[in-house]
Every structure is written in C-alpha cells, then in structure tokens.
Amino acid sequence: MRPDPVEIFEAQRPRLLRLAYRMLGVHAESEDIVQEAYLRWHRIDTKVTDIENPAGWLTRTVSRLCLDQMKSARYRREVYPGIWLPEPLIEPEDDTLRPDNLTLSLMMALERLSPLERAAFLLHDVFDLPLDEVAATIDRSPAATRQLASRARAHVRVDQPRFPIPRATGDELARVFFEACKSGDATALGAMLAEDATLRSDGGGKVLAYPNMINGAENLVRLFLGLQRKIGPQMEFLGATVIDGLPGFVSRLDGHLQTTALEVTDGRITAIYVTRNPDKLGGVLRH
Structure with a gap:
C-alpha cells in the first residue's frame, strides 16, 4: 500500500515547527516556513515513495528555508525598536514532553x-x-x-543552566516575585535578585517597554518600586507557567498582557525577560 504523504508530513510537523522556531524565534514565520515545506512536499507527491528518509528530507528543506529567512530576519532585528526577544513559548505542564533542552x-x-x-x-x-x-x-x-x-x-x-528548576519550585518563585513587585516589598525583591541581575523588555514599539537593558539588583529594585507606586493596583497575575524552559508568569500591567521569564542561578534571579509586544503574544492567548 502506498504511504500517505499527508500522514508522513503531519507526523513530522511538530518537530519541524520546533526546529523552525528555534532557528527563527518567531512563531508566525516558523509556521510559514513549515507550510512552504509542506507545499514543496506536496509538489513531489508522486515521488514521495522514492525518498528513503522523509524526516531527513523535510528537516533539510525547513533548515534551508530558515537560513534564507534568517538573512532578512537579522536585518529586521537590527532596526527593531528597542530590545528584541524571541516570542514566548509556553511549555506543557508535563516537563518530560519538552523535546529539547533550550531555554x-x-x-x-x-x-x-x-x-x-x-x-x-x-x-x-x-x-x-x-x-x-x-x-x-x-x-x-x-x-x-x-x-x-x-x-x-x-x-x-x-x-x-546547570541545574533545572522543578516545575513546582519555579511556579512558587514566579508567584512570590510577582507579589513582591505588586506590594513593593523591597526586602523580598533584594533577597531574590542576584547582585548582577539584568532585565530586558520587548515592547516592539507597540507598547511601553524599557529601550535598554537594565543592570544590577539595586537599579531593578528601584525600578519595581517605582512601577508599584504608579500602577501597583493594576498589576494582575494570570498564572505561573514555564516560558521556554524558564520559570515565569503571565500578567496584565496597565491593561496590557505580558509574559515574564526568570533565569535563576544558585537560587537567585539573574535575568528577567519581559515580553509586551502584542504581536508576540498570540500564542499566550491560546493557552
């Protein structure tokens, strides 16, 4: 019986999407790349049975398409307003389902x-x-x-990262960090942040975000306290999650959805990644 080309491709689609995302850092572009690969696969439909390794053929096709895309993507990031971050990838509840170990x-x-x-x-x-x-x-x-x-x-x-954080531990860390920000607890924030902690935020020119990386625990505590004084009552916690392998949470600040991912080393937060660009949060809304 002749193998079904559609079934062959669909079996590979999740892995191809993951590969394209890891190459590009943008979900929509990754989906476009995989769709183009499908069209090319469909065009050779009559020859599919001659391909000894369909997974290898599809991987090569997606990778080459991504390489072409990356040339223009790199230029777009050079002219991107402010800091560019990859689109947040919300991980499944079961950490064993993560097919790679990238954060x-x-x-x-x-x-x-x-x-x-x-x-x-x-x-x-x-x-x-x-x-x-x-x-x-x-x-x-x-x-x-x-x-x-x-x-x-x-x-x-x-x-x-040397030591992955268990899901429950990461969720609790995210909740405690958010509550410290919302309540303006300088002592708790100072205890959670590494001395050389950094913050990067991506608004894409669509919403307010810090245009440059912010360095140092003292600067970050002052920033969070100032934010709390301005919009503390408007900070809404929508849930802890895992974002690209890092503990984090989804929240709403001043009416705008955002994700916050926390990089942790030796029990302290060393880097904070905040994505506010609404164009990058479509996947978050689907979860």
Whole structure:
C-alpha cells in the first residue's frame, strides 16, 4: 500500500515547527516556513515513495528555508525598536514532553551566532542529526560544519543552566516575585535578585517597554518600586507557567498582557525577560 504523504508530513510537523522556531524565534514565520515545506512536499507527491528518509528530507528543506529567512530576519532585528526577544513559548505542564533542552536565555545566546553557526549547533547538538547530514543541509564540508558547531557550542556554553528548576519550585518563585513587585516589598525583591541581575523588555514599539537593558539588583529594585507606586493596583497575575524552559508568569500591567521569564542561578534571579509586544503574544492567548 502506498504511504500517505499527508500522514508522513503531519507526523513530522511538530518537530519541524520546533526546529523552525528555534532557528527563527518567531512563531508566525516558523509556521510559514513549515507550510512552504509542506507545499514543496506536496509538489513531489508522486515521488514521495522514492525518498528513503522523509524526516531527513523535510528537516533539510525547513533548515534551508530558515537560513534564507534568517538573512532578512537579522536585518529586521537590527532596526527593531528597542530590545528584541524571541516570542514566548509556553511549555506543557508535563516537563518530560519538552523535546529539547533550550531555554529562553539560550535562545538569546543563539542570537549572537551567525546563521550557519546557529543551524549547525541546533541540527547537530539539539536535534541530533549526524554531522554528515548537517553538512549536506547547510552545504558545507563535514570539517567546516564541525568547526561551526564547535564555535557555536563555545559561545552558548556559558549560558547553559546547570541545574533545572522543578516545575513546582519555579511556579512558587514566579508567584512570590510577582507579589513582591505588586506590594513593593523591597526586602523580598533584594533577597531574590542576584547582585548582577539584568532585565530586558520587548515592547516592539507597540507598547511601553524599557529601550535598554537594565543592570544590577539595586537599579531593578528601584525600578519595581517605582512601577508599584504608579500602577501597583493594576498589576494582575494570570498564572505561573514555564516560558521556554524558564520559570515565569503571565500578567496584565496597565491593561496590557505580558509574559515574564526568570533565569535563576544558585537560587537567585539573574535575568528577567519581559515580553509586551502584542504581536508576540498570540500564542499566550491560546493557552
């Protein structure tokens, strides 16, 4: 019996979407890439039975489409108003369902890589493709591909979290942090923040956000206390969750939906990622 091309593709779709998102950091563009891959798959419908490794063919197609897209995406991020953050990816309740171990902080580290370094690292280290398949996908020799992956690995190694936080612990941390912000509890905030903690916020030019990264626990405490004095009663906690592998929460501030992801090291918050750009929160509304 001839295999059904649609069934073959749909079985691969979740993995392809995850790969495209990890390459691009934008859900809508990832969905467009996978749809284009489907159209190309559909066009070779009559030859599908001749493809020995459909998963490999689809992975190469999506990866190459992403590489083309990344050239223009990089330019758009250079002219992006303020700080750019990846779209928040709300994780499933069951952490064992996470098919990769990337966090939002690692996604930010990937932004420092060239498109080829990013592709080599993701395909080989995250999605477990053999080196020769990665080389064929990015059209480089195996030796060059190994160097690309090695350079990428060196860049992101320092951002790899050493100890994952259990879901319940992360949820409680997110709730306590939000309550400290809403009540203006400077002592609690100071105890939760690492001395060199940072905050990045992405409003996309659509809503108010801090245009530059804010550094240091003292500066952050002052910022949160000022925010509490202005709109404390309007801070609404909508639920704790996991955002790209980091503990976090969804909230509403001054009428605007936002997500906050917390990077934690040795029990203290070292980085805070706040996404307020409404164009990036469609997936959050669906959860």
